[in-house]
Amino acid sequence: MNGSSRNEEAEAPQEDREHQKRLCDYCGSSMALLYCRADSAKLCFSCDREVHSANQLFSKHTRSLLCDACDGSPAAIFCTTESSVLCQNCDWESHNLSSSSVHDRRPLEGFSGCPCLNELLTVVGFENMDKKALLLSDECGGGVGGGDGFLGSGVDGSFDLDDGFSDFLVWDTPSVVSLDDLIVSNPAYKFQAMGVPPLPKNRNAACGRHKEEIFRQLRVLVKSEPNLFSENVDVKPLKSLASEQNMQRGSLFTGFEHDAEPTVFPAYEAHDFQYNDCGTAEKRESSPKTFIRSHLQECCVVPDKHSYNDGSTSHANDGHGHGGQMNSEAASAFPKVAAHELSSQNRETALSRYKAKKKTRRYEKHIRYESRKVRAESRTRIKGRFAKMDH
DNA sequence: GCTCCTCATTGTGGTTCGAGAGGCA
DNA sequence: TTGCCTCTCGAACCACAATGAGGAG
Numbered sequence: 001m002n003g004s005s006r007n008e009e010a011e012a013p014q015e016d017r018e019h020q021k022r023l024c025d026y027c028g029s030s031m032a033l034l035y036c037r038a039d040s041a042k043l044c045f046s047c048d049r050e051v052h053s054a055n056q057l058f059s060k061h062t063r064s065l066l067c068d069a070c071d072g073s074p075a076a077i078f079c080t081t082e083s084s085v086l087c088q089n090c091d092w093e094s095h096n097l098s099s100s101s102v103h104d105r106r107p108l109e110g111f112s113g114c115p116c117l118n119e120l121l122t123v124v125g126f127e128n129m130d131k132k133a134l135l136l137s138d139e140c141g142g143g144v145g146g147g148d149g150f151l152g153s154g155v156d157g158s159f160d161l162d163d164g165f166s167d168f169l170v171w172d173t174p175s176v177v178s179l180d181d182l183i184v185s186n187p188a189y190k191f192q193a194m195g196v197p198p199l200p201k202n203r204n205a206a207c208g209r210h211k212e213e214i215f216r217q218l219r220v221l222v223k224s225e226p227n228l229f230s231e232n233v234d235v236k237p238l239k240s241l242a243s244e245q246n247m248q249r250g251s252l253f254t255g256f257e258h259d260a261e262p263t264v265f266p267a268y269e270a271h272d273f274q275y276n277d278c279g280t281a282e283k284r285e286s287s288p289k290t291f292i293r294s295h296l297q298e299c300c301v302v303p304d305k306h307s308y309n310d311g312s313t314s315h316a317n318d319g320h321g322h323g324g325q326m327n328s329e330a331a332s333a334f335p336k337v338a339a340h341e342l343s344s345q346n347r348e349t350a351l352s353r354y355k356a357k358k359k360t361r362r363y364e365k366h367i368r369y370e371s372r373k374v375r376a377e378s379r380t381r382i383k384g385r386f387a388k389m390d391h
Numbered sequence: 392g393c394t395c396c397t398c399a400t401t402g403t404g405g406t407t408c409g410a411g412a413g414g415c416a
Numbered sequence: 417t418t419g420c421c422t423c424t425c426g427a428a429c430c431a432c433a434a435t436g437a438g439g440a441g
């Protein structure tokens with residue numbers, strides 16, 4: 001189509017601009033994918049490895065994926081609805097709208113140290129991908145995703161391989177979603193979701209809009225350092241993986257296998273993951289909207305401008321897929337509200353900073369010096385106050 | 392550049408007290 | 417609406433070892 005070719009022509013310079021915007025601060029040539037707070041630097045994977053393996057001090061730096069929206073801040077939120085990783089500010093700006101606030105979002109964690117490649121894959125959500133699979137993706141990618149040729153990304157952010165490999169890279173989807181599946185598996189309600197696959201464990205699985213570049217750099221990394229994969233990784237042939245996947249759908253390459261913060265999310269999120277996927281419209285239609293709405297409200301999982309960030313209520317789910325399909329309602333409402341946002345941008349910025357700070361606030365008492373604590377506990381007191389010691 | 396010394400500052404926990412919120416007549 | 421009572425929560429208080437900054441040799 002002419003339209004599509006024009007789009008391609010328009011996309012190429014856009015890619016260049018994006019590349020320029022995300023240039024690695026260290027090498028200045030590769031696309032930066034990570035952000036190091038300690039260094040205030042954007043880095044590509046190989047430079048990150050080079051910089052942070054220099055000594056033990058550097059290796060303690062915490063790095064995060066780079067925000068897909070501003071390209072200049074560490075990402076803290078993964079929006080599955082938009083398949084984007086966002087920093088606190090961008091998350092707030094794009095999700096404080098009433099219609100888009102129901103996007104399915106979840107917090108991201110950074111990493112430190114000098115991780116091996118499969119640990120890096122875990123960080124971006126593909127922990128079970130082995131070296132062979134990674135390299136195979138290079139061979140069979142066919143250049144769909146840019147000149148280097150990796151996996152083509154579909155509309156929803158999934159990949160377009162015919163051999164079933166792409167299925168490893170999409171989020172887990174229950175084959176059948178029924179009304180029973182929407183029942184929260186909360187012991188307090190004595191309800192138990194029926195016939196629902198177990199909750200994916202790795203909630204950090206996210207690599208945003210730059211999956212292809214991430215995989216490209218990881219491939220370069222594994223080619224330059226063949227020992228980068230840890231020895232104990234069980235390398236399985238791709239075909240066997242595929243067949244295994246058929247038997248145990250969702251257990252492979254979903255990026256959810258890693259145990260991460262099991263207690264952070266309340267039980268209602270279990271059902272989010274159970275029916276929230278890039279699945280079909282029929283599935284969504286089979287879920288009574290009113291039921292979902294009332295259920296979500298009951299569980300307080302629909303964050304609004306005032307409450308989404310308070311830490312107790314986590315990121316909500318609108319029941320739509322995570323695969324990059326923006327809520328059409330939200331999309332249509334965006335320009336109107338965006339104008340309003342510009343007028344109150346300062347306030348929004350201040351609010352976002354406040355929200356971000358509030359989110360990272362530590363309520364528990366933090367003891368900096370254990371020796372002083374021990375000393376204080378053993379001190380003599382008069383009505384709670386420290387008393388002079390008799391020497 | 393390194394070591395030693397001096398001095399100001401910090402941080403620690405149990406108790407008390409006061410401000411503020413909420414309930415009730 | 418006002419006044420009183422109860423409850424909750426957080427700030428202040430205390431002494432002193434530990435810590436860090438700065439200067440001298």
